């Protein structure tokens with residue numbers, strides 16, 4: 209309880225600056241991420257422009273989640289897909305006003321308005337698209353000639369990482385700009401079964417080196433940094449994963465109870 213109170217009082221700064229002097233920047237293509245912390249996209253109003261801008265202002269990547277934007281912007285004009293596109297534009301623009309840092313968008317493949325959300329993000333020149341909850345096999349097809357948006361799939365296995373790299377290369381002559389690997393302890397719904405939670409074979413510490421091996425198959429063509437996610441909650445966790453070869457970490461749960469998080473106070477207190 210003390211931990212939650214303390215985070216809420218001091219906000220994002222306490223999370224990131226506590227570790228900042230030990231962490232190195234890394235690059236997602238030509239984009240330098242000064243603080244190797246990505247705030248995971250959290251749906252239905254948990255990570256919007258407020259949280260994303262706060263993390264981006266500290267040098268990490270702040271991420272707006274697309275899930276449920278049409279519900280949050282229910283008072284705007286049109287049907288659900290139209291409200292969602294309007295909401296996404298609004299949130300990206302609000303984040304840009306609050307921060308000059310790196311702003312990303314999280315778009316789950318399972319969303320019925322996936323294509324709308326990807327096209328809107330690219331048109332709004334968002335810095336990075338993170339996409340998981342399914343294999344984002346056609347994501348590069350949405351890039352336009354002049355777009356600079358980086359594409360980062362989220363996977364839970366080295367097999368998925370390999371399939372995405374192979375298909376993107378074959379179909380679009382494009383490789384991921386980074387890969388997020390989420391282990392079984394990640395917050396939110398994942399495809400892991402209960403008995404896999406404590407199985408070493410599925411542990412994040414096992415998955416990270418395996419996904420790095422996949423990215424190394426392409427090292428002559430592109431540097432693909434690997435970002436570790438799931439159950440990371442301390443500076444020691446971050447340090448250990450970076451020592452293992454991860455370029456950065458993605459965290460969700462730890463940001464939920466901060467003052468900057470966009471969820472309601474009721475949600476934060478329950479959380």
Ligand SMILES: Cc1cc2nc3c(=O)[nH]c(=O)nc-3n(C[C@H](O)[C@H](O)[C@H](O)COP(=O)(O)O)c2cc1C
Pocket residue numbers: 247248249250251252254273274275314315316340341362390393394395396397437438439440458459460461462
């Ligand atoms: C409340 C909540 C909502 C989430 N919503 C999404 C989402 O919309 N899309 C997604 O890809 N991941 C989602 N996630 C996963 C996070 O982006 C992140 O990868 C994960 O939380 C990392 O693990 P951690 O919570 O242990 O730090 C969610 C996580 C939480 C806790």
